[in-house]
Every structure is written in C-alpha cells, then in structure tokens.
Amino acid sequence: MTDSCPYTPASLRVLLFEDNAMDAALMRKFLQTFGVPATQIYHADTIPSALQVLTREPVDLCLADYYLRPHTGFDLMDEARRFDVDVPFIVVTALDDKSVDERALAHGAYDFLVKGDLTVEGLERSVRYTLAQHRRESRLSRAAYIDALTDLPNRTAFMERLTQAVADNAPRAGMVGVALFNLNGTKFINEAFGPKVGDDILRCVGERLMTAKRRGDVVARLGGDEFAVIMTDFLLANQALATAKALADSITGTVDTRDGEHVVTVAGGVAAQAVQDATAAADVAARLLEQAGQAMLTAKRNARLNGRSHVAVAHMH
Numbered sequence: 667m668t669d670s671c672p673y674t675p676a677s678l679r680v681l682l683f684e685d686n687a688m689d690a691a692l693m694r695k696f697l698q699t700f701g702v703p704a705t706q707i708y709h710a711d712t713i714p715s716a717l718q719v720l721t722r723e724p725v726d727l728c729l730a731d732y733y734l735r736p737h738t739g740f741d742l743m744d745e746a747r748r749f750d751v752d753v754p755f756i757v758v759t760a761l762d763d764k765s766v767d768e769r770a771l772a773h774g775a776y777d778f779l780v781k782g783d784l785t786v787e788g789l790e791r792s793v794r795y796t797l798a799q800h801r802r803e804s805r806l807s808r809a810a811y812i813d814a815l816t817d818l819p820n821r822t823a824f825m826e827r828l829t830q831a832v833a834d835n836a837p838r839a840g841m842v843g844v845a846l847f848n849l850n851g852t853k854f855i856n857e858a859f860g861p862k863v864g865d866d867i868l869r870c871v872g873e874r875l876m877t878a879k880r881r882g883d884v885v886a887r888l889g890g891d892e893f894a895v896i897m898t899d900f901l902l903a904n905q906a907l908a909t910a911k912a913l914a915d916s917i918t919g920t921v922d923t924r925d926g927e928h929v930v931t932v933a934g935g936v937a938a939q940a941v942q943d944a945t946a947a948a949d950v951a952a953r954l955l956e957q958a959g960q961a962m963l964t965a966k967r968n969a970r971l972n973g974r975s976h977v978a979v980a981h982m983h
Contacts, residue, residue: 683729
C-alpha cells in the first residue's frame with residue numbers, strides 16, 4: 667500500500683507470525699471474512715522464515731503472536747528493525763497480561779489483542795487504525811529522516827540507527843562498523859557543469875551503494891557528497907575494511923549524467939569495534955563516526971596524490 671492509498675482489504679498483504687496451526691487458521695479466516703484475499707496472507711512460524719517474507723514480499727502488516735518458543739513476537743520486531751523493514755506490527759496473544767501489553771507498546775507495536783476476546787470486527791478495526799496511524803507516521807518520518815535527493819536515510823536517521831545498532835549488539839559483544847565515503851571532485855563538477863549534474867552523480871552513487879551493500883547494512887547520505895554505511899553481522903574488524911573497500915569499488919567508475927559521462931572516485935574511512943555497553947550506545951556511535959571520519963581524511967589526502975579511490979582504516983579493536 668502506498669502512502670497515499672486508502673485502506674482497502676482487497677489490497678492488503680498480511681504476514682501471520684504464529685506457531686499454533688489452529689490459531690493461524692482462525693486469524694486467516696477472520697482476515698478473509700473482512701475481505702483480505704487468501705493469496706495475500708502469508709504465514710511463518712520462525713524468525714528466519716518471517717524475515718524472509720518481510721524482506722522479499724511487499725507486506726503491509728504483521729500480526730505477531732507474542733510467544734513462539736523459544737522466541738517472541740518482540741524478537742521478530744527487533745530483527746525487522748535491524749533489517750530496516752518498515753512494517754507495522756499488531757501483537758496477538760493468549761495472555762491478557764498488562765506487563766506484556768506494556769512491553770508490546772515499548773517495542774513499537776501498534777496494538778495488543780487478546781485472542782480470547784478477538785472478533786472479526788475488532789480485528790478489522792485494529793488493522794484499519796494501525797494502517798492509518800502508520801501512514802501518518804511514515805509521512806512525518808520521511809520528511810524528518812529521508813534525504814530528498816537520494817531517497818536514503820539522512821544524518822539524523824543514520825545516527826539513530828547507528829546508536830540502535832550499538833545497543834542491539836552490546837548484549838552479545840557484537841561488532842559494529844561505520845564506513846564513510848566522500849566523493850572526489852564534486853566541487854569542480856558542480857562549478858563546471860552545474861549542480862544538476864552533481865545531483866545526477868549523487869543519486870547514482872546512492873543507488874550503487876544500495877545495490878552493493880550487504881543484507882542488513884544501512885546506507886545513508888550525511889549531506890553534501892558524503893555517504894555512510896552501518897555494518898553489522900561480522901566477526902573480525904578486518905571484515906569491515908574488506909566490505910568498505912568493496913563498496914568503494916562499487917562507487918568508482920564512470921557515471922552517466924545529463925551532461926554525459928563523468929568519472930567518480932571516492933575517499934573512504936572505516937572504523938569498527940566490538941560493543942559491550944548498551945548504556946553508552948550514543949557515545950560509542952559518536953566515537954565510531956569520528957574515527958571513520960578521521961580515517962576518511964587520511965584517505966582523501968592519498969586519493970589526491972594518486973587520483974584513485976582509496977579507503978583508510980582507523981585503529982580497530
């Protein structure tokens with residue numbers, strides 16, 4: 667469903683995250699009763715299978731059971747956020763428990779439904795309200811967090827996601843990396859050929875980074891000719907450097923613009939560390955960005971000397 671599209675059950679695509687076959691069948695029946703086509707109702711009973719649906723199918727809404735041994739619907743919500751999946755969740759549970767209700771709210775669920783009290787009318791109302799609220803929030807979020815030129819997250823969104831990545835990885839001492847990329851020669855291109863040609867290059871670089879990034883990593887435009895990538899799910903710091911070099915290679919080369927082809931090279935800097943303290947997530951995020959920025963300046967000097975793309979690395983641990 668697009669941001670401007672009104673709610674219509676016939677266009678709705680729903681994921682049921684439920685490990686009880688009878689409950690899943692009942693929810694499917696309720697959805698079909700108020701007009702959701704059977705072919706647009708997906709079902710998953712594990713986090714990996716649910717993520718596969720959420721990342722590959724145009725899902726509009728997820729109805730997530732609270733307790734699926736040994737995980738919960740909250741675990742799926744956390745993983746969906748980590749994979750940058752913007753789908754609203756309604757938590758459905760057999761437990762009429764205020765503490766679970768409060769945790770659902772804290773995790774960002776749009777509603778909390780108790781299975782024993784559920785009716786077709788109640789589910790339809792919850793779905794309708796959830797989608798309307800999500801559309802309103804998406805419009806506000808887009809204006810505040812999305813770069814209008816490249817359609818990538820902006821600096822504000824990048825820092826929030828980096829801080830969240832640090833907090834999410836702290837319990838298991840996971841590695842978090844930041845790669846910064848600064849395009850070489852854009853000032854000359856803007857002055858010589860005009861800012862619209864420069865914009866063509868920026869849009870192309872954003873598209874190339876999105877194509878080349880690993881699944882789960884986050885690409886952002888921080889402003890001007892500077893891009894950034896959050897990297898997770900790696901074991902050694904050197905893997906972050908290898909990933910950053912591959913991303914730099916994806917950017918480097920000729921770009922077709924309205925004024926013909928232009929050659930793009932890039933200076934990159936990367937920093938990574940194993941994080942352990944979730945309470946200091948904001949400080950760790952700021953330090954990673956600063957270290958990557960310092961490494962990028964070193965790469966910038968080297969790139970000027972040899973006229974090629976270059977990636978430098980901060981001290982990583």
